[in-house]
Amino acid sequence: MNAPFLRQSSRPVTQTRKKRIDELSVLPVFFNLTGKxxxxxxxxxxxxxxxxxxxxxxxxxxxxxxxxxxxxxxxxxxxxxxxxxxxxxxxxxxxxxxxxxxxxxxxxxxxxxxxxxxxxxxxxxxxxxxxxxxxxxxGSIVNRSPAVIAISTSSAAPIFGQAIRRRIEMVLPAKLSAWAALAQQFREKANAMLAPGHERRSFWERFVDKAFREEVKPSSTEELIEAAKNIKSGASRPSILTHIGYRVDDPEMVTIKAMRALQSADVIVHSSTTPDAILELARREAKRVCVDDPNIANAPAGKHVVKLIEGNPCLFDQLEASPKTTSCVPETA
Structure with a gap:
């Protein structure tokens, strides 16, 4: 007899299942201790x-x-x-x-x-x-509460865990704490305004882009409401153009802001001489487009494009462009 409180699966039983995670030495969990x-x-x-x-x-x-x-x-x-x-x-x-x-x-x-x-x-x-x-x-903790990251080395090397924490601290701006709190406050409103699936996913993708680019402002809630309305109406999101400088002879000489931009980019435009060490800083899902002159590319509608420019590693320019921007990036991007 089936227990009435157990959810029944409608999916057919298969003999094989693809493994989704490698072995874990420990299970990372988060314990709610409020008032305990x-x-x-x-x-x-x-x-x-x-x-x-x-x-x-x-x-x-x-x-x-x-x-x-x-x-x-x-x-x-x-x-x-x-x-x-x-x-x-x-x-x-x-x-x-x-x-x-x-x-x-x-x-x-x-x-x-x-x-x-x-x-x-x-x-x-x-x-x-x-x-x-x-x-x-x-474990070692990166505190952007209510966003919290814990790092464990299973007691093998605590100093190694601390070193990992320091590197994550560099990549995640302190302002994420305020954005995470705003996400908690806005979640119910977003769910009421947007349908499950594509609409909500699009909204939270835009939310994340803002969180890594901007500080929380008094107008941030109104801007999020406007973004939700635009998604509901089918309006395209603004395009973002970011120029980042680098040195071929020293690819590790990139700024923290540059690393954050690479992690949020949809498209990376670079030349044939751009070191792999720079390209590997970008998120895996980003499209890599190699062109003779990275300066020729504009931003496709609704995309964040990072152009890697050889020269000054301190170069960082970012512009929010109209969603009607004509793209010079190849269609494969």
């Missing part, structure tokens, strides 16, 4: 950092410690409404009622004790710097 009780055991600097992360995620942080580092004391003082100092006799109860437990254990014996109690109550536990006793791990 979590437990920190230990008063060290390392425990303070984990406590600060949990408080930033909106958790109620219960703390058990015999003593506290100066940093931990300062943290508690600065956010007294987020932290609850507990007594030793309350430990078992606090573990049982916690959503997760983080412990800076002084040795393996203490780590096993905390883990055994947590497992008894089915509470996930993290023992700082002792991965063999952990149910979950903390």
């Amino acid at each position: 009780q979590v437990l920190i055991i230990g008063g060290t600097d390392a425990a303070a950092w984990k406590a600060e992360l949990l408080a930033a995620a909106g958790a109620k942080v219960f703390v058990h410690a015999a003593s506290y580092s100066d940093d931990f004391k300062a943290l508690i003082k600065s956010s007294a409404d987020r932290f609850y100092i507990r007594r030793q006799h309350q430990l078992a109860t606090d573990i049982a009622e916690a959503s997760m437990v983080i412990c800076d254990a002084p040795n393996a014996h203490a780590a096993k004790q905390v883990r055994s109690i947590a497992k008894l109550y089915g509470v996930p536990v993290n023992i700082i710097d002792q991965p063999e006793h952990c149910d979950f791990q903390f």
Whole structure:
């Protein structure tokens, strides 16, 4: 008998299925801790950092410690409404009622004790710097909240994870935080204005383009409403022309703004001498068009075209053009 709460698939069963993802060493998940009780055991600097992360995620942080580092004391003082100092006799109860437990254990014996109690109550536990006793791990974080990126190396090389974080930080502008918040606020309105499928996808593609090019302004909401109306009416989106300079002898000498533009471009116009190292910075879906003189190309209607110009690596010019712009880019683009 089929369970009434299980969704039934109308697709025919096939014998083979294409694999969509390679093996993962860990499963990346995001835990909503707003208003949830979590437990920190230990008063060290390392425990303070984990406590600060949990408080930033909106958790109620219960703390058990015999003593506290100066940093931990300062943290508690600065956010007294987020932290609850507990007594030793309350430990078992606090573990049982916690959503997760983080412990800076002084040795393996203490780590096993905390883990055994947590497992008894089915509470996930993290023992700082002792991965063999952990149910979950903390990764390096790129914070553009409500957009959050976490990076894990499965404890193999934390410094490697930090290096990856720094590079992502360079590519993602800080203004994305404000755009992500605006996306949360505008999502319901966009869904009401636009039909599922092509219309909504087109709108959010335009939203992303604006997020990487502009700061959030007082008029941004009105501009998004206008963009949604244009999509509904079938009007073409504006074209964007971006000129980026580069040096053949040093292709890594590109600006952060140039990297962001390449990641958002629909078409990359370049010459035969443009180094592959530059072209590889663009997103995979972008069309690459090789011409004798990149300056001859205009922007196809509704597209973002990046023209790579040999010379000054600091060159960056961007222009929003009319959607009626005639394209000199070959039709294959």
